[in-house]
Amino acid sequence: MRRSAEVVIVGGGVVGSSIAFHLAERGIRDVVLIDKGAFGSGTTAKGAGGLRSQFAEPAEIAFSEASLAFYRGFAERVGAGCGYEECGFLFLLRDAAAVDRFAAMAARSRAQGSDWRILQPEEVALLVPRIDTSGILGGSFTPRDGTAKPTLAARALLERARSMGVEAVAETTVTGFRFAGDRLDAVETTAGTITTRWAVIAAGPWAAEVGRLAGLDLPVVPMRRHVFTTLPVPWLEGAPMTIDEATGWYFRTEEGHALLVSAGDMTPAPDYDVRVREQFARAAREGLRRVLPSLGDLPFVAARAGLREMTPDERALLGPAPEREGMLLAVGFSGHGFMHAPAAGQAIADLIERGETAFDLEPFDPARFVKKD
Numbered sequence: 001m002r003r004s005a006e007v008v009i010v011g012g013g014v015v016g017s018s019i020a021f022h023l024a025e026r027g028i029r030d031v032v033l034i035d036k037g038a039f040g041s042g043t044t045a046k047g048a049g050g051l052r053s054q055f056a057e058p059a060e061i062a063f064s065e066a067s068l069a070f071y072r073g074f075a076e077r078v079g080a081g082c083g084y085e086e087c088g089f090l091f092l093l094r095d096a097a098a099v100d101r102f103a104a105m106a107a108r109s110r111a112q113g114s115d116w117r118i119l120q121p122e123e124v125a126l127l128v129p130r131i132d133t134s135g136i137l138g139g140s141f142t143p144r145d146g147t148a149k150p151t152l153a154a155r156a157l158l159e160r161a162r163s164m165g166v167e168a169v170a171e172t173t174v175t176g177f178r179f180a181g182d183r184l185d186a187v188e189t190t191a192g193t194i195t196t197r198w199a200v201i202a203a204g205p206w207a208a209e210v211g212r213l214a215g216l217d218l219p220v221v222p223m224r225r226h227v228f229t230t231l232p233v234p235w236l237e238g239a240p241m242t243i244d245e246a247t248g249w250y251f252r253t254e255e256g257h258a259l260l261v262s263a264g265d266m267t268p269a270p271d272y273d274v275r276v277r278e279q280f281a282r283a284a285r286e287g288l289r290r291v292l293p294s295l296g297d298l299p300f301v302a303a304r305a306g307l308r309e310m311t312p313d314e315r316a317l318l319g320p321a322p323e324r325e326g327m328l329l330a331v332g333f334s335g336h337g338f339m340h341a342p343a344a345g346q347a348i349a350d351l352i353e354r355g356e357t358a359f360d361l362e363p364f365d366p367a368r369f370v371k372k373d
Contacts, residue, residue: 001169004195006030007352008187010174010210011202012037013044014154014338015330018345019200020161020168021078026353029165032194033158034187036173036206040154043204046274046306047150047338048227048252048260050241052089053114053142056105057315059360060336061114063343064145066359070342071148080156083149087253088240090119090127091140092291098245102140117141128239130294140245147241147252150338157345177214177327184326198352200328205272205307207317207331211370216321219369220332222307224269225262226280229302232257233295242291249287261288261300266308274305308335311369318344318364319351328352329366 007023009016012035020033035041051071053064074082093099099118106116119139125131127141162168169191176188177199186195203210205222212218234257241252248264263283281300289296311317311332321327328351330344337344343359350357 001172001189001191002032002167002194003192005032005167006196007032007198007200008194008196009033009200009202010187011035011204011206012039012158012168012170013042013202013204014040014150014157014341015204015333015344016200016202017154017157017161018341019202019330019348020166021157022345022349023352024161024164024166026349028349028353031161031166033161033166033168034172034174034189035170038170039158039168040151042206043307043309043337044150044154046227046304048250048262049083049147049150049338050089050250050252051147051339052145052241053109054089054091054102054105054116054140054145057363058112059363060315060340061109061112062359063340066346067340067342068145071153074148074153074156078156078160080152080159082153082156084146085148086144086146087238088127088141088143089145090124090240090242091245092124092136092242093138093140094135094244094246096137099138106140115143117143128242128292129235130292132291132293141240145241148338153338153341174210174213179324182323182325184324198326198328200330200348201321202330204331204337205309207309207329214321214324214327216324216370218317218329218331219312220317221310222269222272223266223310224274224305225266225308226276226284226303226305227260227262228281228284228300229254230259230261230295230298230300233259233298244287244291247287249284249291251288251291263287266310269307272307274307276303276305309337310334316340316344316364317366317370318347319361319366322367322370329370
């Protein structure tokens with residue numbers, strides 16, 4: 001491992017890999033990326049891979065649009081595929097307040113040129129065969145959104161960054177940060193110390209733990225979520241990723257026509273425990289019976305639990321750490337890490353390269369929460 005570097009990135013998931021790629025693409029290649037486990041084995045490995053542009057905050061929409069454009073051109077730019085499919089993204093709306101809220105967001109977004117549609121129940125039924133539309137008042141649909149595979153994307157981004165000169169070190173734990181006053185001087189690890197000008201914390205659900213090493217209190221809480229895989233359902237091929245807005249339940253189609261189904265559960269996991277809990281399989285099945293009754297008894301053949309890195313307002317901490325010159329944060333994406341990884345990588349690379357970015361980072365400013373101990 002290098003003993004000095006221009007940039008040290010802490011966290012080897014899709015966000016950290018995107019940052020490494022964007023830096024290397026610009027010629028900033030004196031970079032060391034560190035992960036305490038195997039690369040992409042944490043949250044990235046457990047994600048469902050949804051990519052949507054339906055947000056209330058314009059800055060988040062801009063992040064989604066930039067990231068979607070990146071994923072659409074991923075193979076050409078990165079040199080390998082990420083499994084991107086433009087299947088669309090659909091929210092099922094079950095009450096008048098939700099319809100009004102999404103209609104207002106869609107109108108604002110369409111004024112900026114997006115294709116965001118509010119659908120009648122009969123239009124929803126055309127998108128999702130055999131759906132039960134009783135109780136559904138409408139749908140919120142963005143046809144150019146889609147899905148991709150987080151593990152494929154993270155691996156390809158990291159391998160491309162490494163091919164351009166980035167050093168990636170797995171199974172290595174960051175143990176501290178050394179400062180000269182408030183200016184970062186070095187990152188300390190179990191494999192030795194790296195003197196550096198910049199450190200980027202991109203540690204996902206472990207962000208608070210890593211932040212404490214730098215004297216930062218990061219309000220990032222790991223929350224457990226489950227996903228279940230079904231037997232194949234060929235007649236749902238091409239259906240949009242679909243979320244029941246009232247409950248958070250969702251499904252998406254997967255390779256071989258299987259479905260990924262989640263109850264939309266989110267429970268605290270302070271010990272990072274991702275063992276599967278059977279009660280969430282029951283909740284996922286209840287949602288399946290409510291939305292797609294003909295599949296109510298379809299067997300689940302696989303299950304996994306992963307972690308979401310949640311902040312109090314469900315927006316990322318992205319940008320300079322308060323009173324810690326040379327330290328940047330890219331954490332707390334609250335379920336949108338894979339979705340926004342390309343834009344986050346670009347924004348962090350902008351800040352390192354020239355000290356500013358065209359992205360509006362004000363809604364993500366770590367200073368709204370983060371205080372130095």
